Amino acid sequence: MSGKLDKFCLVGAVFALLSLVFPLSGVDPETGKNVAFVSDLPGLASAMVACVVIGVFFTWSGVTSVLRGSIILLVVIYGAWQAIATLYDHGLAGYASYGFWMFIASLWALVWRGIDVIANYRTLDQGKQQTANIIVPLAFGIWLLFLWEVITAGFGVPQVLLPAPSMIGVRFVNSTGILWDDFRQTFLKAVLAGYVLGCGSGLLVAIAVDRVPFLKRGLLPLGNMVSALPIIGVAPIMVMWFGFDWQSKAAVIVIMTFFPMLVNTVSGLNAAGRLERDLMATYASGYWSTLFRLRLPAALPFIFNALKINSTLALIGAIVAEFFGTPIVGMGFRISTEVGRMNVDMVWAEIALAALAGTAFYGAVALAERKVTSWHPSFRVRRH
Amino acid sequence: MTTDAATLPAARTGPGLWTRMMKGQTGPVCVMLIGLFVIWYIGAIFMNMPGQLDRYARAKQDWTVSQLVEATLNQDRPVLPAPHQVAAEMYKTIFATKITSKRSLVYHTWVTLSSTLLGFGIGTLLGILLAVGIVHVLTLEKSLMPWVISSQTIPILAIAPMIIVVLGAIGLKGLVPKAMISTYLCFFPVTIGMVKGLRSPDHIQLDLMRTYNASRWQTFFALRWPSSMPFLFASLKVAIAISLVGAIVGELPTGAQAGLGARLLAGSYYGQTVQIWAALLTAAFVAAMMVVVVGLFEKRVLERMGVRA
Numbered sequence: 001m002s003g004k005l006d007k008f009c010l011v012g013a014v015f016a017l018l019s020l021v022f023p024l025s026g027v028d029p030e031t032g033k034n035v036a037f038v039s040d041l042p043g044l045a046s047a048m049v050a051c052v053v054i055g056v057f058f059t060w061s062g063v064t065s066v067l068r069g070s071i072i073l074l075v076v077i078y079g080a081w082q083a084i085a086t087l088y089d090h091g092l093a094g095y096a097s098y099g100f101w102m103f104i105a106s107l108w109a110l111v112w113r114g115i116d117v118i119a120n121y122r123t124l125d126q127g128k129q130q131t132a133n134i135i136v137p138l139a140f141g142i143w144l145l146f147l148w149e150v151i152t153a154g155f156g157v158p159q160v161l162l163p164a165p166s167m168i169g170v171r172f173v174n175s176t177g178i179l180w181d182d183f184r185q186t187f188l189k190a191v192l193a194g195y196v197l198g199c200g201s202g203l204l205v206a207i208a209v210d211r212v213p214f215l216k217r218g219l220l221p222l223g224n225m226v227s228a229l230p231i232i233g234v235a236p237i238m239v240m241w242f243g244f245d246w247q248s249k250a251a252v253i254v255i256m257t258f259f260p261m262l263v264n265t266v267s268g269l270n271a272a273g274r275l276e277r278d279l280m281a282t283y284a285s286g287y288w289s290t291l292f293r294l295r296l297p298a299a300l301p302f303i304f305n306a307l308k309i310n311s312t313l314a315l316i317g318a319i320v321a322e323f324f325g326t327p328i329v330g331m332g333f334r335i336s337t338e339v340g341r342m343n344v345d346m347v348w349a350e351i352a353l354a355a356l357a358g359t360a361f362y363g364a365v366a367l368a369e370r371k372v373t374s375w376h377p378s379f380r381v382r383r384h
Numbered sequence: 385m386t387t388d389a390a391t392l393p394a395a396r397t398g399p400g401l402w403t404r405m406m407k408g409q410t411g412p413v414c415v416m417l418i419g420l421f422v423i424w425y426i427g428a429i430f431m432n433m434p435g436q437l438d439r440y441a442r443a444k445q446d447w448t449v450s451q452l453v454e455a456t457l458n459q460d461r462p463v464l465p466a467p468h469q470v471a472a473e474m475y476k477t478i479f480a481t482k483i484t485s486k487r488s489l490v491y492h493t494w495v496t497l498s499s500t501l502l503g504f505g506i507g508t509l510l511g512i513l514l515a516v517g518i519v520h521v522l523t524l525e526k527s528l529m530p531w532v533i534s535s536q537t538i539p540i541l542a543i544a545p546m547i548i549v550v551l552g553a554i555g556l557k558g559l560v561p562k563a564m565i566s567t568y569l570c571f572f573p574v575t576i577g578m579v580k581g582l583r584s585p586d587h588i589q590l591d592l593m594r595t596y597n598a599s600r601w602q603t604f605f606a607l608r609w610p611s612s613m614p615f616l617f618a619s620l621k622v623a624i625a626i627s628l629v630g631a632i633v634g635e636l637p638t639g640a641q642a643g644l645g646a647r648l649l650a651g652s653y654y655g656q657t658v659q660i661w662a663a664l665l666t667a668a669f670v671a672a673m674m675v676v677v678v679g680l681f682e683k684r685v686l687e688r689m690g691v692r693a
Contacts, residue, residue: 112523119526133526140527161550218412228625228675229668230632232541233644236652236660241463315539323545323636324652335542336637339549347546355538362537 006059008113009072013055015106016048022099024086041090044103047082050075051106058113066132069117073139076111079103080146087153094156104150111143163345172349178334179353186331187357189246190318194253199310201254202261203303207291209262210269223263231256235321244325252321257310261303268302269295301376304369311361315354421467425457428466432456435463465658473662486642489666495643496631497670499559503566504627508620510567511574518575519582519608520600532575540569544630545637562634562643569630570623577619581612610689617682624674632667644670 024041054075063069083103087096118139121132145165151157152164159167172179209215235252242248272295280290322332331350338346405411436456440447447455457466465473477489485491514532518525544565551561585607593603635645644667651660 115527116523119523136523136526137528137530141531160553214406214412214415217409218416221409221413222416225672225675228621229671230625230629230664232629233632233648233664233667236648237657237664239652240655240657312537312539316541319539319542320633320636323633324649331542336545339545339637342549342553344546344550351542351546354542358537358539359534 004062006062006113008109008116009055009058009063012106012109012113013052013059015102015109016051016055019099019103019106020045020048020052022102023097024099025095025097041086044082044086047075047079048103048106051079051103051110055106055110063113063117066117066121069114072110072114072117076107076114079107083107083150084146084153087150094153096154100154104147104154108147111139115139115143160342160344163348167345168348168352171345172352175346175349179349181329182331182334182350183353183357185246185327185329186249186318186322187315190249190321190330191253191314191361193246194250194317195257195310195314197250198254198257198314199261199307202258202306203265205258206262206265206269210266216266220263220266223259223266226259227263231259232317232320235317236324238321239324244327246330249318249321249326249330253314253317256313256317260309260313261306264302264306264309265299268299271295271302272298300373301369304365304373307365308362308369311365312358315358315361319354424464424467428462428464429453429456431464432459432462435459461655462657465661469658470661470665473658474665477662478666489647489662492643492647492663493666493670496628496635496645496667499562499634499643500566500624500628500631500674502559503563503568503630504570504624506563507567507570507627508574508623511571511619511623512578512616514571514575515578515582516604518579525579529579532572536572536576541565541630541633543568544633548634548637562631565634566627566630570627573619573622573626574616577615577622578612581615582608584615585611613685613689614682617678617685620678620682621675624678625671628667628671628674 024044054072058068058072063072083100086100115136118132119136121129123129123132148162149164149166152162163171209219232252234255235248238248238251238255242251276294276298277290280294285293318330319332319335322330323336326333331354335347335350338344338350399407402411405414433452433456436452436459440452456462458469459465462469474489477487481488481490483490514528518529518532547565548561551557551564582604589607589611590603593607596602598606631643632645632648635641635643636649644663647663648660651657651663
């Protein structure tokens with residue numbers, strides 16, 4: 001037994017105990033009675049008792065091992081499940097009161113302690129350490145989703161203001177057809193075309209600029225400055241020039257992605273060291289051979305940096321450009337029209353799709369970077 | 385950026401001014417800008433030519449090349465307005481119109497700028513607070529940092545119209561919702577930069593603080609905070625630029641009431657290309673100015689801290 005009491009477990013236990021006493025729900029305005037009591041809900045009551053028990057136990061004995069942390073997390077998962085079941089199956093949604101929120105507070109304290117233990121877990125076993133490193137943010141994310149769900153349902157937040165994640169999920173699954181069409185229009189047509197064209201032309205111009213020091217000195221400061229400008233504003237002009245369809249969005253993306261690529265590649269082409277260049281010179285290697293064998297590979301980390309920045313910019317460019325006029329399909333179009341019709345859950349489904357697409361795109365680029373530039377020092381395994 | 389290079393070499397003696405300018409950045413940048421203007425004019429002539437020829441053909445009017453060129457550069461609603469048209473529009477709406485008028489670009493710029501700055505202020509504060517939490521609480525770092533990083537890959541601007549409309553539905557209108565978008569956008573770069581910055585002191589320096597028996601707070605204010613300043617300013621430059629983008633995009637869904645974004649949208653509705661370009665150039669100018677101002681602050685602060693660039 002440790003000398004110090006475990007504060008988080010203590011808080012968790014106290015709140016769970018209080019939640020057993022206080023009323024679970026407010027007063028029903030029609031009947032004038034409480035909607036639900038703890039005694040009516042054996043499932044929730046058992047979860048509360050479990051929280052009290054482990055809270056009290058670990059307050060004295062301390063959460064000393066990952067096993068104990070996992071036990072806490074398991075109890076919390078059970079409690080969270082019971083809380084959601086109570087909300088939806090027993091008509092607590094919108095009427096939740098002190099008792100319920102105290103239970104949530106108790107779960108919060110306990111989940112924090114559980115995550116804390118796993119976050120502090122140190123081992124030399126790579127696999128185990130990595131699992132722990134993934135579990136922590138994952139558990140935290142799930143916990144946030146749970147909080148979102150419980151708060152929107154418990155307080156009866158109007159759906160127009162903020163729909164519960166479950167509602168968004170249902171909408172997402174039910175409208176995969178529309179979402180796929182939007183995805184194809186915005187991502188597969190506009191984003192990919194604009195991204196390839198913008199990054200490609202940025203790369204080629206950078207190689208050309210690199211040969212002429214005068215151009216390099218002139219274009220680099222301008223390119224750096226451009227990154228601070230709200231380029232997205234060219235969207236209405238591009239829509240006028242290239243029409244409503246995906247070509248205008250691709251044009252916006254080309255302009256947005258061109259300069260990061262240019263600036264990064266130009267600085268990347270200078271990354272090869274003096275020694276390596278001299279070595280290439282002693283091999284009597286010409287400009288092109290040096291470029292392809294030494295300087296471009298040495299510039300790859302910079303190029304990938306631009307590719308990663310651009311992956312996000314491209315999606316933003318396409319979506320915002322669609323606010324200025326599109327055919328009746330596309331992620332930006334859907335967002336702006338469904339907002340107008342107050343179908344907020346559909347908007348959230350689109351945002352979830354955009355988030356998924358953006359993360360997947362970025363992830364794909366990052367993965368390619370790992371494969372292609374695995375020699376770079378930043379990918380060496382650090383042990384500490 | 386470029387002005388530094390302009391003044392510095394000129395102060396020294398040596399080769400002629402022209403050579404020195406061309407050796408540095410100023411000369412090339414100027415040449416590039418002049419080239420840009422030339423391309424712009426040529427582009428304007430060629431992009432407006434089909435429309436003008438069409439007009440001549442319909443009016444059954446004879447034309448010479450010089451007439452054609454002059455006409456393409458002075459159309460009412462050109463495909464690509466010539467620089468002098470945009471300049472004239474900007475002069476008209478910035479200097480020749482009363483500031484309080486809804487036609488004044490100064491008025492619209494102020495609307496956008498106020499929400500940009502409000503959002504920037506709140507976002508920076510939030511970002512710094514989050515970074516302080518992440519640096520000091522390991523659990524927060526392990527659980528929150530991956531989400532902060534992955535949130536960078538999400539096209540956050542997509543949320544903008546929803547925030548505006550939904551907050552408008554519950555009675556929040558005008559400045560605050562736009563500022564919220566800016567807040568949201570600029571809070572991530574600040575967090576990431578500050579986490580890096582607050583971690584930047586060497587182990588040896590942290591150990592020194594420990595030998596002084598310095599508390600966490602003392603270490604924070606005497607060591608971590610000062611050494612994070614360069615990182616903070618680097619992120620602030622990114623943050624203020626993105627904050628302006630957020631404010632502009634935030635003005636789109638409100639149906640073009642006020643602000644630079646509204647000017648863009650109204651221009652695109654009514655085909656007023658000159659107005660779009662004027663708003664766009666103003667936005668670019670404001671963005672550049674804000675970055676320059678942050679840069680000046682950076683210089684002052686770092687100079688007072690004794691850092692030599």
